[in-house]
Amino acid sequence: MSEYPSFQSGTSRFDQNTFFGRFRHFLDVIDPRTLFVTEKRLQDSVELLERFKQGTLPPGVTDAQLWQAQKIKQAIIHPDTGEKILMPFRMSGFIPFGTPVVVGLLLPNQTLVSTVFWQWLNQSHNACVNYSNRNASKPAPVTKFVQGYLGAVTSAVSIAVGLNVLIQKANRFNPTTRLLVQRFIPFPAVASANVCNVVLMRHTELSEGISVLDDNGNVVGTSKVAARHALLETALTRVVLPMPILVLPPMIMAVLEKLPLLQKHRRLVLPVHSLVCLAAFSLALPLAISLFPQMSQISVDQLEPEIAMATDRKIVTYNKGL
Numbered sequence: 001m002s003e004y005p006s007f008q009s010g011t012s013r014f015d016q017n018t019f020f021g022r023f024r025h026f027l028d029v030i031d032p033r034t035l036f037v038t039e040k041r042l043q044d045s046v047e048l049l050e051r052f053k054q055g056t057l058p059p060g061v062t063d064a065q066l067w068q069a070q071k072i073k074q075a076i077i078h079p080d081t082g083e084k085i086l087m088p089f090r091m092s093g094f095i096p097f098g099t100p101v102v103v104g105l106l107l108p109n110q111t112l113v114s115t116v117f118w119q120w121l122n123q124s125h126n127a128c129v130n131y132s133n134r135n136a137s138k139p140a141p142v143t144k145f146v147q148g149y150l151g152a153v154t155s156a157v158s159i160a161v162g163l164n165v166l167i168q169k170a171n172r173f174n175p176t177t178r179l180l181v182q183r184f185i186p187f188p189a190v191a192s193a194n195v196c197n198v199v200l201m202r203h204t205e206l207s208e209g210i211s212v213l214d215d216n217g218n219v220v221g222t223s224k225v226a227a228r229h230a231l232l233e234t235a236l237t238r239v240v241l242p243m244p245i246l247v248l249p250p251m252i253m254a255v256l257e258k259l260p261l262l263q264k265h266r267r268l269v270l271p272v273h274s275l276v277c278l279a280a281f282s283l284a285l286p287l288a289i290s291l292f293p294q295m296s297q298i299s300v301d302q303l304e305p306e307i308a309m310a311t312d313r314k315i316v317t318y319n320k321g322l
Contacts, residue, residue: 007066009053022290030285034075034092042076045069078132088125089132095281101125102277103270105186106249108179115164119156119186123149123193130197148201156193160185183250187242194238202231212298212307212316220311223303226318233292241288248280249273295319 007013014028015021037045048069051057075092078085088097104118127149134145163185167178209222210230253273256262262269295317300308307316 007052007063007070009049009070013067016293016295019290022293023286026286026289028071029075029091030095031071031075032092032096034072035087035090035096037072037076042072045072046077049073085132089128091129091133094129095278095285098125099274099278099281102245102249102281103274105190106183106246106253106273106277108183110164110182112161112164115160116157119160119189119193120153122190123152123156123197126194126197127152130201144201148197151200152193152197155196156189159192160189163188180250180254183253184247187246190242190246191239194242195235198231198235198238202234205231210318212303212318213295214311214313214316220313220316221304221307223307223318225303226298226316229296229298230318233296237288237291240291241284244284244287245277245280249276252276 012021012025012028014025016025045068048057048061048066052066075090076084087093101118101122104114105122107114107118110118127145130148131145164182167173167181167185173181205227206224208227209224210227211219212221212223212226214220253269253276256272256276257269262272296319297315297317300311300314300316303316
């Protein structure tokens with residue numbers, strides 16, 4: 001059986017109803033090799049997809065070529081605006097451009113200034129990625145993104161600085177234990193900031209509701225219950241994402257730094273630390289964003305009565321967002 005199913009424009013070649021299918025799909029989405037695609041190859045990919053839509057494909061074009069062309073287009077061009085996304089803010093650039101920030105967040109012996117700097121830089125990068133990959137089908141005020149950004153930066157810096165001060169004042173910790181505990185501070189700070197960002201940027205959905213669709217893609221109605229589910233799933237994803245990135249490296253480095261090689265050659269600690277962060281980031285990102293399908297299902301019985309009256313379906317779907 002071919003690895004490439006028959007091509008369908010705008011869909012994934014992997015089953016989005018299974019975790020493994022979503023995981024393989026997002027491995028494609030974050031593939032950093034698309035960062036090196038030339039302008040000519042991008043234009044060739046766009047043209048090939050246009051010819052597929054028009055039914056004028058030249059003979060000999062395979063499904064594999066069409067899937068690859070779609071992968072390239074989706075990695076570089078925003079689906080709503082049709083404009084190229086800047087390289088550092090593409091999903092395929094999230095790991096290579098985000099890893100140095102993660103390394104900075106996890107550096108030992110952080111000062112107050114360095115703690116504030118790395119938390120600010122991390123939230124700034126996240127905000128740019130979120131804005132560059134936003135749903136632009138409906139106009140949204142820039143103030144909403146600014147509000148989310150300021151809230152995320154404030155919460156991240158406040159929690160990180162507050163925990164650092166508490167640990168410094170904790171007399172029962174010896175210097176070694178204090179250093180180890182400090183390495184775990186970035187996780188609660190980043191996770192809390194991520195949730196804060198989601199709530200501030202999407203709080204209107206809780207009062208206005210989101211669209212729910214039947215299996216034919218037709219809008220059945222607007223549901224506040226579905227909105228709560230969508231925000232909860234998104235917030236959970238944003239908490240899970242930094243967990244392996246910011247928890248595993250400190251645990252691994254605590255063991256590796258005791259090895260004779262690193263004890264003797266301290267200059268190797270930072271390169272090894274960077275490689276550990278890169279490996280954790282590469283594993284965590286596709287796992288976290290694969291937790292829930294983009295289009296989640298919910299029973300009509302759980303929704304408002306007017307939704308149940310508007311459809312004879314037992315299950316409807318909603319877009320949870322990223």
